[in-house]
Amino acid sequence: MKIDKFFLAQNMAFLISIPPESNLAKLLSFCLATKVREKTPGTEILKLTYQLMENPSQLPYWTQDIMGHDLDYRTEEWEALAKMDIKDAKEFMAILEQELKDLNF
Template sequence: MNLDKFVLAQNMAFLIAIPPKSNLAKLLSFCLATKVRKKMTGTELLKITSELMENPSNLPYWTQEVMGLDLDYSSEEWKALGEMGINDAGEFMAMVSQELENLTL
């Protein structure tokens, strides 16, 4: 299996292992609802997402930044954001971290 197919299989296995109602699933659903401008690179996206992992309390600012990457706030993005049900960003991201630790791959 070439590297691209292996990476895809690895990511698919990760997604399948995530409980559908978990905060992690909600965060990933939000990510899937967002769009980016054509000129944004994967390296730039990795930087943005890594910053959230380093500073999870910045989740409210991060979601707004990510929603604005394509210079448009779509109804799908707003819906996914609402479904995250964030009352406390720190608590939400702490649960995401716990869910990550509990995954068995």
């Protein structure tokens, strides 16, 4: 995958605009803590992630799938998952969706 400078700048600006204690920040921190197998194509991860966006109530199952994708559950992944403090997946994702709508990006 070739990433150009504009794409990188756009994504960096998006990340900078996210409030650090938001559900969105917690989900992105979880994503950064996870690892995938070296030979896993980005399209496979994109497909799994898009499925979550289409069915937000699957968040608990998605996190387990993503964490276990490399067949290694690391401490950093568990810590990031715990910081998400998910008590109700639908509510967590509803708040996240509202946070996305409220971003001034």
